[in-house]
Amino acid sequence: MEYFDFPIVERKMDVIRKYLTICCVGCLLITSHTKAQTLTSKQTNTVSNIRFWEYLPVEYQPEGTKSPVIFFLHGKGERGDGSDSSMQVVLKHGPLKHIQNKDFGVFKSQGKNYSFIVLAPQLDKPNTFWEPEYVDEFIRYAFSEYNIDPERVYLTGLSMGGNGTWNYAYSSYNAENKFAAIAPIAGWGSTNKVCLVKERNIPTWIFHGVDDKTVPFVRGKAMYDALGSCKSGLEKDYNFTAYKNTGHNSWQKAYDLTHKWNKPNLYEWFLSHKLNRDQSTILSKNLNIKDNVMASSAEAHNAVTDVVCRLPQSLNEISGLIRDSKGVLWAHNDSYNGPYIMQLDTNGSVTRFKKVIFSSNFDWEDLAIDQDDNIYIGDIGNNENNRKKLYIYKISARDTSERVKAETISFSYPDQLDFPPSAKGMNYDSEAMIHYNNSLYTFSKNRTSPFTGIVRVYKIPATPGDYDAELIDSLKLETGPMHDNWITGADISPDGQTIALLSHRKIWLINCFEGKKFSEGNITRIVLDSFTQKEAVTFIDNHTLYIADERFKDMLGGYLYKMDISHWLSEDCE
DSSP states (O other): OOOOOOOOOOOOHHHHHHHEEEEETTEEEEEOSSSEEEEEEEEOOSTTOOEEEEEEOTTOOSSSSOEEEEEEEOOGGGOBOSSTGGGGGGGGSHHHHHHHTTOOOOEEETTEEEOOEEEEEOOBTTOOSOOHHHHHHHHHHHHHHSOEEEEEEEEEEETHHHHHHHHHHTSGGGSSOOOSEEEEESOOOOTTTTHHHHHTTOOEEEEEETTOTTTTHHHHHHHHHHHHHOOSSOOOOEEEEEESSOTTOTHHHHTOSSSSSOSSOHHHHHHTOOOOOOOOOOOOTTOTTGGGOEEOOOOEEEOOOEEEEEOOGGGTTEEEEEEOTTSOEEEEEOTTSOSEEEEEOTTSOEEEEEEEESOOOSSOOEEEEOTTOEEEEEEOOOTTSOOSOEEEEEEETTOOSSEEEOEEEEEEOTTOOSSSOOGGGOOOOEEEEEEETTEEEEEEOOOOSSOOOEEEEEEEESSSEEEEOEEEEEEEOOOSOHHHHSOOEEEEOTTSOEEEEEOSSEEEEEESOTTSOGGGSEEEEEEOSOOSOEEEEEEEETTEEEEEEOOBTTTBOOEEEEEEOGGGSOSOOO
16 A cells, blocks of 8 residues: 655745755755744664754753654655655655744743744655654654653654554553653554553544545544543543545644644644653552562663674574573574574574474573573563463473473462553563572563563572462662663573673673572663663673674664673672
C-alpha cells in the first residue's frame, strides 16, 4: 500500500523575500517584526546520526524557564536520501509548514502564553516505518540537548508518522510515559496494544478523513473504538475527529492554526494537558522485604568498550553468554530460535552447535555456570508477565556430544497473584541469572508503569525439581528511563566477589556483598559509550567483561565487546 503526502501550495516570491532568508541548503531563518526565530537543519551525534529540523521560538532559553516541545513524525513521502536537499520535503506539512509561513508563534492556555520547541526527525530510505527504537533514540537526544519542560512533551505525526506515534506511545520504550498528550493523524496502529495508551493515561486526539483511500477511515476509527473498550486505565479525554472531503490529507485541517476546523486548535489542546510525573513507590502483595529495597547513589562513571569481533548471523539475537573453566565461550539466542547453545570464538565464528534435548526455547534469556562447568540455561523471559511456570535447563559443558540431555529446574513466583498483573505490578520478567553459593539467582527486568526501577532478586535451588522462587532481596538502581535501567543480563566473577548487571546503556558492578544481601554491597554505576540492545555479559577473568548486543536490521549492534573494570572495583570493603 502506498502512502502519499500533498504538496505545499506555492507561495509568491515577494512573500518569500519578505519573511524568509535562505542562509544555506537546509538552514532557514524566519524573521518577524521583533526578534529572529530559527528553523535549522541539524544532525544528532547518536548511533543513527539522525537528521532533523529544529525550531526554537523567540522565547526559548537554553537555561532557566523550560519550554514545551512537539515531536513531529513525517509521512512516507518525506523520507530522505541523506542529502541536504532531501531535508526540504519534511517542511511540506504540519507545524513546520506553519513555521515557514511565520504564523506559528505564541499560544495561550489557561491565561498563560507558551511557545513550542518543534523537533522533526527524518527517516532515510529504505526505512519504511518509524521504529520505536529510532524514535526513542531521538527523544533521548532531544532531552539531553534542549531545555525541555518534561511536563509538556507532545508527540504527533501524519500517515506513516501517525502509525509511528501509536507505535511509540504503546511500546515498551514508553513504559514510563513521557507524553502529556499525543495526536496521530491519518494513521493506523494495533488495536491489540492500544489499551496500553489508556493504561498509561495518555490523552489522545485522533484525526482521519472519512474518504481516505490510502489509510482507510475504518483503521483510524478502530483505534478510537478500541480505546473506548479498554477495561483498565484511568479515564481522560480520548477524542476522534472525522473530516469530510479531505482524502488522505486530513492533516491540513488537523494542524490548522485557526479555529475554523478545531476549537481549540491542536496546539491549544496540547497545552491544556500537563504530565503529572509524581510517582509513588509500588509495593507488591506478599513482598516481605519491602523495607529492604536498597538504592544506588553512586556517582556515574563513563566507559569505552572495545570491539572484539562482529558476531555471526547465527547469533543475531544473542541473549546469553558464559565462559567455562577452559576459557570456551558459550552463547544462545532468545525466544523461538531453537534449543541450541553455540561455542563461540573471538574471531566471530560459531565453532560448535549443541542441541539441548528435553528442552524448548520458549524465551531463553541468560546463561549461568557453576564451578563444575554445569551450564544453566534460563528460560525465564516473561515479557507479558503471564507465565505461571518458568524453566532452567541444566547441562554439562564437558559433555562432548552434539545432542546433550537437559535436566529441568522449574519454578513459580509465589508472590504473583495475577497473570498478568496490572501495569504497576509488571515485575515478573527476567533476563539475568547467576550461580552463587550453590544456588541460582534471577534479577527481574522491571516493566512497571510508572517505572519504579526496583529489581527483584529471587533465589532458586540449582538441582532439578519444581520450586517456589524465594524473594530474597531488591535493588533500586535508578528511577530514570526504563530502557536505560532495566536489567538485561548478569554474571558473577570467577572468584565470586563481583556481580555485573547489564542494561542497554549501563553496567552496575556490585562487590563487597559477602555475608550480606547484594543490595548491601558496594554498587558502582558505569555508563557505556553506546545505546544498543545489549542482553549478554560474562566475566572472562575477575577484572574483564565481555558484552554482546543483538543485531538490529544490520544497522545497530551485533558485536562482542571487551571492557576492563579493574579500576572501578572497591578494594576496601570496610
